[in-house]
Structure formats: C-alpha cells, structure tokens
Amino acid sequence: MSEKTISLFLFSGILSYLFFANQLAFGTFISPKSGFLPILAGTLGLILTLLLLGSQWRTEKTTQQPEMDWTKFIFIIIGLIFYVTMLNMIGYLAATFIFLLYLFKISDTPQWLLPLAIAASTALTFYFLFDRFLAVTLP
Amino acid sequence: MDVINMLLQGFYVSIAPTNLLACTSGVLIGTLIGVLPGIDTVSTIALLLPFSYHMNGTTALILFAGIYYGSKYGGSTTSILMNVPGEAASIVTCMDGYPLAQKGRAGAALAIAAIGSFIAGTIGIIGLTLFAPPLAQAALAFGPPEYFSLALVGLIILTKLTGTSSLKSALMAAVGIMLGTFGLDSLSGISRFTFGIDELDRGFDLSILAMGIFGLGEIFTVMTQTNSPPEIPTIRIKDLYPTKEEFRRSVVPMFRGSIAGFLVGLLPGPAATISSFVSYGLEKHCSKTPAEFGHGAIEGVAGPESANNAAIAATMIPLLSLGLPFCGGTAILLSGFMIHGITPGPTLITQQPDLFWGLIASMYLGNVMLLIINLPLIGVFVQLLRTPLNILMPLVAVLTLTGAYSINNSILDLVWIIIFGIIGFFLRRTGFEPGPLLIGLVIGPELERGLIQGLIISNGSIWTFITRPITSTILVVGASVILYTLVHWLKPFIHIRKKETRQ
Numbered sequence: 001m002s003e004k005t006i007s008l009f010l011f012s013g014i015l016s017y018l019f020f021a022n023q024l025a026f027g028t029f030i031s032p033k034s035g036f037l038p039i040l041a042g043t044l045g046l047i048l049t050l051l052l053l054g055s056q057w058r059t060e061k062t063t064q065q066p067e068m069d070w071t072k073f074i075f076i077i078i079g080l081i082f083y084v085t086m087l088n089m090i091g092y093l094a095a096t097f098i099f100l101l102y103l104f105k106i107s108d109t110p111q112w113l114l115p116l117a118i119a120a121s122t123a124l125t126f127y128f129l130f131d132r133f134l135a136v137t138l139p
Numbered sequence: 140m141d142v143i144n145m146l147l148q149g150f151y152v153s154i155a156p157t158n159l160l161a162c163t164s165g166v167l168i169g170t171l172i173g174v175l176p177g178i179d180t181v182s183t184i185a186l187l188l189p190f191s192y193h194m195n196g197t198t199a200l201i202l203f204a205g206i207y208y209g210s211k212y213g214g215s216t217t218s219i220l221m222n223v224p225g226e227a228a229s230i231v232t233c234m235d236g237y238p239l240a241q242k243g244r245a246g247a248a249l250a251i252a253a254i255g256s257f258i259a260g261t262i263g264i265i266g267l268t269l270f271a272p273p274l275a276q277a278a279l280a281f282g283p284p285e286y287f288s289l290a291l292v293g294l295i296i297l298t299k300l301t302g303t304s305s306l307k308s309a310l311m312a313a314v315g316i317m318l319g320t321f322g323l324d325s326l327s328g329i330s331r332f333t334f335g336i337d338e339l340d341r342g343f344d345l346s347i348l349a350m351g352i353f354g355l356g357e358i359f360t361v362m363t364q365t366n367s368p369p370e371i372p373t374i375r376i377k378d379l380y381p382t383k384e385e386f387r388r389s390v391v392p393m394f395r396g397s398i399a400g401f402l403v404g405l406l407p408g409p410a411a412t413i414s415s416f417v418s419y420g421l422e423k424h425c426s427k428t429p430a431e432f433g434h435g436a437i438e439g440v441a442g443p444e445s446a447n448n449a450a451i452a453a454t455m456i457p458l459l460s461l462g463l464p465f466c467g468g469t470a471i472l473l474s475g476f477m478i479h480g481i482t483p484g485p486t487l488i489t490q491q492p493d494l495f496w497g498l499i500a501s502m503y504l505g506n507v508m509l510l511i512i513n514l515p516l517i518g519v520f521v522q523l524l525r526t527p528l529n530i531l532m533p534l535v536a537v538l539t540l541t542g543a544y545s546i547n548n549s550i551l552d553l554v555w556i557i558i559f560g561i562i563g564f565f566l567r568r569t570g571f572e573p574g575p576l577l578i579g580l581v582i583g584p585e586l587e588r589g590l591i592q593g594l595i596i597s598n599g600s601i602w603t604f605i606t607r608p609i610t611s612t613i614l615v616v617g618a619s620v621i622l623y624t625l626v627h628w629l630k631p632f633i634h635i636r637k638k639e640t641r642q
Contacts, residue, residue, distance in 0.1 A: 002569070003570060
C-alpha cells in the first residue's frame, strides 16, 4: 500500500475528527472550552497532512517495502475477527484453541500433531494463568 | 551525603525478597524480549500491566523498569549472530557485530557488548541518581504554562529526531494528541468523540494502543514476511573471552559511548536508537582506522551498545522528575505508574521516597544481574533464538489478545487492538513512525491542561507563555528547531527558483 493512500486515509480521518470537534464548544482565550484543543490539534493535523500530501505529489520517492505475503495477512485478519466474534459464544478455551491451531497452520507449521498439542496446552496454560492465577474473568 | 543516605534506604527497599524477585524477573524478561526479534519492549510492558494489578506499586515498577533497561542488553545478541536487530537500538550493532561473527569473533563481540552495557548502565544510573533530585526540586517552580511549553517543545524535538521524515513524525504526534482527546474531558467533565459508546468515556487506553500498534503490528510484519531467517552460529563459553587487544580497543569507546548516550538520553525521542547512531559516528570519527568500520571493528560494537544503555537511564530523568515521558518506553512506564495511583513528577521524591530511591537502587542491582545473566547464559539465549517464528508468533498473538482483554474485561478492547494493529502495520510499512503517536497520546492531556489552565490564570493572555522566564527559554529552543526544519524543508524550493531565474 502506498504512502499516498495512508496520507489520504489520515486526511479523511482528521477531517472527520474536525467535523465532530466543531460540534464542541471552542470557548474564548479567557475561558477555553472542551473543543479548544481538539479544534487546534485537528487544524494542525489537517495542515500537516496537506503539506505531506503536497510533498508526496511533488516527489515520486517511496519507502522501500519488504516483500510480504498478502494472502497470509488477510487470513490472519479473518482469524482475528473470528476469534473476537467467537470468544463470548464458545468461550475462551475453545476459541483460543481453534484460533491458535488456525494461526499455526496458516504460518506453515508442518504436520498436525505438534500444532494440535501446542494449541491445546497453550490454551489451557493461558486459561489457568489468567482465569485462576490472576483472577481475570475470561469468557 | 543526603543522596547517599537515601540511596542506602533505597537499597534496603530493593533487597526485600519480592522486590528482588521482581528485579530478577524484569531483567530476565527484558533480556529475552531483547533477544527475540519481533517482540517489542513497549508492547511487552503493556502486556504485563494487568499482571501487576495484584502487586505492590514499588514491586511492579521495579519489574517494569527491569524489562525496560534489560531489553537493551539482549538486543545485541541477534544483531551480532544473525544480522537481525532484536530491537531498534541495536540496528547499528549489526554493522560491525555481524562481520565480527563471520570472522569467528561472535563470542567476543557479545562479551564486549555485555561489559559495555554494564559500564554504561552504571554510569547512566549514577547520572540519574545525581541529576533527577535537583531537577525535580527545580520543577517545583513549574506552573501550567511551564508544563505546556515543555510538553510542546518536547513534541517538537521528538518529531525532529524520530523517523525518516519530520513531517510524518509531526503528523503522528498530532494524531496522538487527537486520540488523547477521546473520552471524558478531565477539565470540564464533558464526553468528547464517544458517539454514545459508554466504554469510550475512559478514552483510548495507552496499553491497548501500544499493544495494537507495536505488538500486533509487529506480529503481522513477522508472520507475513517472505524471507527466511538466517542461520545461527553455535557459541561456546570459551568463545566469550575477548583478546587483550579487543578489550584495550573497547575501553575508551565504552566510556565515550556512555557519556554521549547519557546526553542524548536527556532529549525527547527514541534516545536509545539515536544514541547508538551518534556513538557509532563518534567512534568512526575518533578511530585511527575508520576504514575498518563496517568490516568488524570492535569499537563499532562497544560504543553503540554502551550508548544505548546510558541513554535508557537518562530517559528516566524527565519521567521521574517532571512526570513527562519523552519516548515510547517511558510512556508505557508512566502507564504503569498511573495504574498503581502513583504520579511521577517533582513531588514523587518527597512524597514517596521509598518508591523513588527503591526504584533507582533496583536499577543498580539489575545492572549487575544483567552482566551475571548475560555472559554465562548467552548459549541459552542462542538456543531460544532457534524457536521457529511460526510457533512463537501465534503464541505471542494469543498472549497479547488475552492480556488486552484482561485489562478491562472488554471485547471492545480486542476490536481496538485489531484496528490499531492493522493501522500500526501499514504505518510502519509506509515509513510513518508510530512512536510519536504514542507520546502524543500521553503528553496530549498534559498539553491541554497546561494550555487551558495557563490561559485561565493569565486572563486569556497568550503572552504569559512567552514572557515567563522558564517558558520563554523553553519556547526559544522549540522555535529554533521549527526555524531550522522550515529552512531545511524550503531549501529545495529556493534552489529550484534560483535555477529557474538563472535559466
């Protein structure tokens, strides 16, 4: 993904931020209100993004990016969404076990026995560590 | 004399069994995360924040500080053995450390890095012991305008020193400030940018943001990269002895690196990383054989590795005495302070001397522990490096998600961590340094408080920020940096204009 796309994403994000910041009271210099800093920071952010976009359009220089596997990236995101969605439905132990096994397989861990064993033991260890030892209420 | 008495009291606190255990665990975890590429100091501390809920505040902070300075010891291992920096501050070590390993001197380079880190760490902590209390005393005279100007100038210098582009870093800091305004406004109590979501009232949790941008972002990077990791050489204990010549050549760079690193550490920004580059340049400049640099000069390992450790101790000075974190590591340490209801700053030394001096004394102990741990255990760390990343990264991912959930028992936090993880991944891929974003998030509320309170007490007069002696001095520094950056930025335009007129 190019730098320009990220800059445009930031530009739209800051523009939306400024839209909502303008709904807060700015106040005066004697009595600044809750919108005072958000409006100042948003304006500064907008100016900086415009300067950045300007300089990116002026020069075609881009950051050297290392090669990556986009399919793997998309699969990791799908796995994460599944994990967060399923956590409350099937509980921490089952969701973590499935998620770990899925991550092992998409990161090309060979065979099934070792990934299965590590996924099961890790899910159990983390469950006992957080739920029992640290008294965190896990789903 | 008073300092020595207080430090002795600090040693009494730090040798309490729980604190000693926390210090040992901290430096061990720190070394491990420094050794293992792909696991970041900031995200590790963020991950361990929930583990500290049941701990005493002093014990928790000793643990976190141990992780923070311990990580700089381990960072050199992968740089020397695999040409892969364990963390950013060890990038420079690759330049001469790896060629030394190829010449069969990996053990000696690792030993010099550990000894240099110990010497520099000790010098840095002595500096911290001597300078933090008087600075905290001076900071008692600070009012909201002073804090505002210090936070503002800190951010300006930070953007100048961080990353490859000042503009990108400044933008990241501004985005951080904006994110810091989400939630309840601490001055008026009004909800801002919450969109009716109750959980957003507490704003963006620093640890969630750090775990997403740094932790998950790094996991995405490591898991999706296509290049295979390099082979790791075997290290035996007898290989760890540097020759007399190697040791002689390293002594002066270690001390020079310590002083340079300490001074750089006082500046806002990623001090450990910058200091190692500064020290490398300094050593190359002072060397009688500069051509050897890049091909296995031991000074190129001794200087930078010392510098980054001294810098780490120095970064604790503004945090402990002013309450202002100027780098990602101290920002997350501040988060640790806040979780335990401790406010670092001018009053910390007087109100909680046991904590302040106990923490400093633990750093002396931890530094000695690190030297003891690092030299004989280097073989163990090398074995750990053989852990396949396709096994390690999924485990770190689950630990990060579980840790994030346990902070507030909130599924929404997991959604945020994934969003921030994706954002952090793309930001880093496109050359946007996420460090200033984190600092902006932490310093933003301080900046707002200073600005608004300053304007209220001065009846809306902006001149208060310029006419007060401390603020004017600080702001002149900031203005000089902006002016320098502007001139630098406009140079190509002026150059083109001149060329056109000539034609």
